[in-house]
Amino acid sequence: MNAYVSILILGGIATAFAVGSVVMASLIGPKRYNRAKLEAYECGIEPTPTPAGGGRFPIKYYLTAMLFIVFDIEIVFLYPWAVTFDALGVFGLVEMLLFVLTVFVAYAYVWRRGGLEWD
Secondary structure (H helix, E strand, O other): OHHHHHHHHHHHHHHHHHHHHHHHHHHHOOOOOOHHHHOOOOOOOOOOOOOOOOOOOOOHHHHHHHHHHHHHHHHHHHHHHHHOHHHHHHHHHHHHHHHHHHHHHHHHHHHHHOOOOOO
């Protein structure tokens, strides 16, 4: 149980800091609201009224997010492998090479299909 006390203390400090930051920002932050601040922000583009059905949203945003997730997961798998590389031996090296090759094939496919081009 003593091994977890320091983790609990660190978690408590992090929680107290997060809650304290939100509370302090709401108490001492500026409260000068105007029409421009209350409008939706769309990267400097004037907001336009949306159609009744919500309008079409380009699927390119979702594809970009999915690509980010795929390559982010690759990093999540590569980091622990790099830490335990010596203990895994040749088997770990071959498995990681297969994994990286699979991700590279997916990357090449997306590249050829134009998924990395932003219109």
